[in-house]
Amino acid sequence: MGRFFSKNKRELVVFLATLGMAAVFTIMNPAFVKWNNILTVFQQMVLNGVLAVGIMFAIITGGIDLSIGCTYAITGICVAWCTVHGVNPLIAILIGLVIGAVLGAFNGFLVTGLKLQPFIATLGTMSLYRGIAYVVTGGIPVTSVPDSYRNIFNGKMFAGIRFYVLVMIIIFIIAYIILSKTRTGAYLYAVGGNEEAAKLSGVNVVKTKYIAYIVCGACAAIAGMIMLASLGSAEATAGTGYETNAIAAAAIGGTRMAGGRGSALGTFIGALMLAVLKVGMVVINVDSFWQYIVTGLIIIIASYFEFMQEDFKAFMARRKNK
Numbered sequence: 374m375g376r377f378f379s380k381n382k383r384e385l386v387v388f389l390a391t392l393g394m395a396a397v398f399t400i401m402n403p404a405f406v407k408w409n410n411i412l413t414v415f416q417q418m419v420l421n422g423v424l425a426v427g428i429m430f431a432i433i434t435g436g437i438d439l440s441i442g443c444t445y446a447i448t449g450i451c452v453a454w455c456t457v458h459g460v461n462p463l464i465a466i467l468i469g470l471v472i473g474a475v476l477g478a479f480n481g482f483l484v485t486g487l488k489l490q491p492f493i494a495t496l497g498t499m500s501l502y503r504g505i506a507y508v509v510t511g512g513i514p515v516t517s518v519p520d521s522y523r524n525i526f527n528g529k530m531f532a533g534i535r536f537y538v539l540v541m542i543i544i545f546i547i548a549y550i551i552l553s554k555t556r557t558g559a560y561l562y563a564v565g566g567n568e569e570a571a572k573l574s575g576v577n578v579v580k581t582k583y584i585a586y587i588v589c590g591a592c593a594a595i596a597g598m599i600m601l602a603s604l605g606s607a608e609a610t611a612g613t614g615y616e617t618n619a620i621a622a623a624a625i626g627g628t629r630m631a632g633g634r635g636s637a638l639g640t641f642i643g644a645l646m647l648a649v650l651k652v653g654m655v656v657i658n659v660d661s662f663w664q665y666i667v668t669g670l671i672i673i674i675a676s677y678f679e680f681m682q683e684d685f686k687a688f689m690a691r692r693k694n695k
Contacts, residue, residue, distance in 0.1 A: 383627040384639045391646040398653035405656045412533050414648045416603075419541045420596050422644035424615055425622035426548045427477075427592025429640050430585040432623055433552075435565045435632030436484060436491035438586060441593040441619060442612030443502035444476045448597035449607035450506055452522075453515035462522035469594050476502060477590020481583040499616075506609035514608035518601060526602035537599045544592065549637035561585060565632030621668050622647050624675040647671075 398405040424441055431438045448469045455465040476498070483494035526537045552558035560581045563571035572578050596615075601607050624630060625646055626639030650671075651664055 381636075381638060384636065384642050387625060387627070387639070387642050387646060391642065391649055394646070394653065395649050398649070398656060401657045405653060408533070410652065410656065414645075414652045415534065415538050417651055418644050418648035419537050420600060420615070421618045421622055421647060422541050422641065423544055423592050423596040423599065424619035425626075425640045425644050426544055426637065427589035428616070428619045429548070429623040429626075429628050429635050429637075430561065430588045430592075431491070432620075432628050432630060433561050433565045433632055433635045434582050434585045435568065436582065436585065437495060437620075438477075438480055438589045438593075439492070439495040439616050440476070440480060440499040440502050441589060441596075442615040443499050443506065444473055444590050444593035445597035445600065445612035445615060446506045446607070446609055447476065447502055447509075448472050448594040449601040449611055450510055450515055450609065452598055453518050453601055453607040456518050456522040457515060462519075462525055465522060466525070466598060469598050470591055473590040473592070473594020473597075474587045475590070477587040477593070478583060480590065481586035484586065485579045485582050503609065510609050512609060514606045516606040518605045518607075523602045523605060526599050537602065540595065540599065544595065545637050545641050548640075552635075552637060557581070557584060562633055565629075565634070567633075617668060617672075618647060621672045621675070624672055643675075 395405065404410060424445070428438055428441055451472055452465045452469040455468055456462055460468070480491075480495055480498055483489045483498070484491050487494075489497075526535070526540065528536050530536060530539065552561065560571070560576045561584070563574065563576050564578050564581050568578055571581075593612075597607075597612065600611060622643040623635065623640050624643070626636065626641070626643030628635030628640060647668070650667065654664060654667070655661070
């Protein structure tokens with residue numbers, strides 16, 4: 374147990390901060406802890422959490438994916454079109470996953486094959502994918518998605534909890550297993566920590582980066598399909614700005630923006646904190662526009678915390694050596 378606490382100090386601090394935040398919101402408005410409101414926190418957390426898992430993989434390798442919101446939109450549109458035209462819902466979901474993986478792989482190709490900086494490459498595909506979404510739909514939403522598809526994600530299990538919450542939890546568990554129990558996870562950290570050293574150690578850097586961006590695209594696709602099940606329609610504007618929240622959740626949870634560090638548990642807690650913050654601000658009647666300011670400040674503070682942590686470790690090491 375002591376080893377667990379020592380290994381996950383950052384995550385525990387964020388979790389305690391989240392509990393403290395929830396306590397403050399509860400004091401200000403006791404309605405915050407009502408079950409329906411807690412369900413709203415889960416609902417807020419799901420899309421951001423699933424997207425954050427994907428972008429965490431890209432960030433760990435020292436990259437970024439600014440196109441996840443557009444992948445989210447394209448997948449939703451394609452799956453909606455399939456289900457409306459009679460395609461079996463399970464096949465439509467498989468098609469959605471393939472679309473997300475292909476779009477993610479294209480980002481991987483730009484980064485590894487054409488040697489573009491991840492920020493520039495995915496900034497370009499963000500515009501490219503959004504344009505494709507508009508061209509395909511003509512700006513008109515795809516509606517009337519059948520219940521046979523919607524109930525797969527949006528159906529209720531018990532106490533009002535919907536299946537998409539279970540989907541999110543499964544995704545986090547898979548991410549935890551990959552990152553902490555497999556050779557692929559070790560390679561991802563190695564590439565993000567020191568790409569040249571990883572290459573000299575025999576790590577296939579190109580393959581590892583492809584895996585990261587494919588996972589990122591697949592997670593964006595899953596989030597898009599959850600959104601589609603929840604709303605029953607898809608449109609080209611869906612997912613706008615979602616990359617900011619996903620990056621924030623990963624950064625809050627301890628994913629180092631320079632790469633080489635991050636965990637599924639931390640990202641889960643980061644997504645939870647953002648959801649508590651957003652729902653709490655609504656409950657205490659804070660203008661929604663302030664959410665953007667708060668999210669931006671959180672990203673800055675979380676990123677700076679990494680430097681503070683490293684400086685503290687260096688300071689303690691110097692004191693020990695004296």
